[in-house]
Amino acid sequence: MPKETFKNIPEAKRQKFLNEAALLFAGKGYAGADMGELARRAGVSKGSIYNYFESKEDLFLYVCSFNLELSRQAIYGTMDPDWDIYRQIEHIFESGARFIGDHPEFMVIYLSMSAPGMEQFSRALARETEKFTSDHLKRELAKGIAAGVVRADLDIKLTAFIVNGLYILFLSSLMSAYFQIRMSEYMEIEGAITPETTREFLQKTVDHIHKLLRPPAVK
Amino acid sequence: MPKETFKNIPEAKRQKFLNEAALLFAGKGYAGADMGELARRAGVSKGSIYNYFESKEDLFLYVCSFNLELSRQAIYGTMDPDWDIYRQIEHIFESGARFIGDHPEFMVIYLSMSAPGMEQFSRALARETEKFTSDHLKRELAKGIAAGVVRADLDIKLTAFIVNGLYILFLSSLMSAYFQIRMSEYMEIEGAITPETTREFLQKTVDHIHKLLRPPAVK
Amino acid sequence: MPKETFKNIPEAKRQKFLNEAALLFAGKGYAGADMGELARRAGVSKGSIYNYFESKEDLFLYVCSFNLELSRQAIYGTMDPDWDIYRQIEHIFESGARFIGDHPEFMVIYLSMSAPGMEQFSRALARETEKFTSDHLKRELAKGIAAGVVRADLDIKLTAFIVNGLYILFLSSLMSAYFQIRMSEYMEIEGAITPETTREFLQKTVDHIHKLLRPPAVK
């Protein structure tokens, strides 16, 4: 929902603007983000922002859905549909982690949408955001069961819900201050979270899902 | 961290005040909550709030930890330590659901703490909040493995992390606007979320955990 | 519709505030008046204005009706109901002229209400404002006809409308920049409008009404 004006400005300027907006919203939250500061950071005038978007709300909505789309492409654009479900899940977690390594603001913005006072945004974005992954996971789980690589006694809808839930928790644990601390507490990590602990945590999580979904070996 | 003054006012007034504060923070978020409105709703003067607490921040911190303590009591105060881990997990989910049925604001406040711009609160509250449950789950998982009712090949720390993660997702799905929509999408629920769908969802989730953790039946 | 707060402040401060508000609205018009400037002029903080009134609109509405009430008292509070209609009309014009001599802003505010973009205010104030005078003039005209001092062939409603219309034109001609020029043009007044020309104009206008309403002398 940017205005026409926004579509007509140079690509580089547009990227810069959206990037600064995402960083600002992620850093201060929706309410805390100051349009004046965004203008300064993005190198445009305050007035220009309102030539690009109707309102702060409109901008936030677009920044969210733009970043959601970016993340979707980063993950699903590089996935081979012939992989089995475990390879796919591993890929999702891996490329998700890589994506928020490059765009640390993404997860924070995602969590923003679920904060109180954000119901307006929830309504506008939740369905669109979740449907794609929901459909994909269910389809792959069904294929996995048919292929005998996933336990047949699992409820597909709930399992998809849970796998995606673990994905959200995983990413949250990498980025949100609160969930980082929570992860450190549970995983008994001392000190800062390093790329190594992240990689290890990723591996453990994926293995865990593997273990939980795979049918018991038959003699 | 309330001031002395707050401890000296009548119990009923104090309860009313904390309750209204929680409802307001949950309804509008930290930034959106207006101290003037709280004064009006709680039936005290604006000046009095600052006789009770140093600042809005201080109040929010206390409201969070107070409600966390409440929820802990609602859950762990009614739990029989002799129950096996599955009964305990069921109890946690059930009493958690019951607690936020009575205190719908609780979960929203919990999620508030993980929102961007809330790092100050994360740091102050996360460790305290999570340690208790983390320790408890790990202990019970260890006992479950020792007793042979939990798969021995699971990583205890990660499993505790995941079980509690599912608990957070479960409660979030009941209360946060965003996560409600997400649940509806995954579980393919049409229309509003009723007590029945909630109960059913709880049952399925607990069953699922059961299925995932229990060792395969040995021939 | 001031808030309670406004009613509780010292009388002198309240008077000063209302006076400065009237002057400002009269000087700059509704749209041109700046709440910040009002704060400075009235010696209160910007925030206080919003403790007194809901909004600029609300304030304007009150300033209008407050001044209308003041003018009503200045005119009708000093009128002897036993006077005949000509004496009453003379009194209305005289005390009206005196009132806007003391409150030059009044007439400008009155005309503000009829400006484009002010429909919201028109609806709120017009009926209340006009009814009182309308009723009074009609009653006196009826008495005048009954007493044989007013031509019986006049339509009472329209005559009341016209007499009051001439009153509005008269006062407008004293205060509004535009209508002052118009008066100078019609009355062929050179140079500034002095108290003497005002008095003379008043006298002529009242005489004119007299002449128009009085029945032709019967032989």
Add this chain to the structure above:
Amino acid sequence: MPKETFKNIPEAKRQKFLNEAALLFAGKGYAGADMGELARRAGVSKGSIYNYFESKEDLFLYVCSFNLELSRQAIYGTMDPDWDIYRQIEHIFESGARFIGDHPEFMVIYLSMSAPGMEQFSRALARETEKFTSDHLKRELAKGIAAGVVRADLDIKLTAFIVNGLYILFLSSLMSAYFQIRMSEYMEIEGAITPETTREFLQKTVDHIHKLLRPPAVK
């Protein structure tokens, strides 16, 4: 005071532009009118407006005098100079009412000029606007007195002032929200103002003037 550029654009475009400008100023008032909206409505670019006129103020001034000229033509262009004064007055009221039926924005713009904060415009336009009618009415009144159809005891200047004043009140009562309500109150009209009530009101007003000015019948 349009720039040369404005005179060189196609007639139809110029008409459309002036018409939209008049409608916008009438609808929102000078301060409320937005040059961007005018550009959109008139189908020109914002930049073009400033190729046509120096400023918003300049444009407003021109729109006013242009419309004043239009109304003058509508009224005096169709008047037979041989008619007696009563027929002329009737014609002025009738064609005035017809003109603002077709150009409802005109009267509102006229009243705009007398609003507070508009002194700059008053000074520029008032004399020019009023002189023509003032001169005409005085001339006709003098002729009427000479011909014995107007009471000789009337002050010509004041009577011209009043007759034109009633004309302004009459038109205002048809168009301005505030004066419509005032008219309804005085004339005791229930519900909306229809063409019939307008016609009737016109007739009564003209008759009234007739009655007031005509010398008493001599035996």
Add this chain to the structure above:
DNA sequence: CATGAATGAGGGTTCATTCAT
């Protein structure tokens, strides 16, 4: 200790005008 009036920095938004293309 309670009250609620006062404060003023700050934030979102508007809009007349400019100017490079």
Add this chain to the structure above:
DNA sequence: CATGAATGAACCCTCATTCAT
């Protein structure tokens, strides 16, 4: 000449906090 993106000064209003009573 036309265009429309850019500008930034204003402006209305909010709200956490203070403080005199």
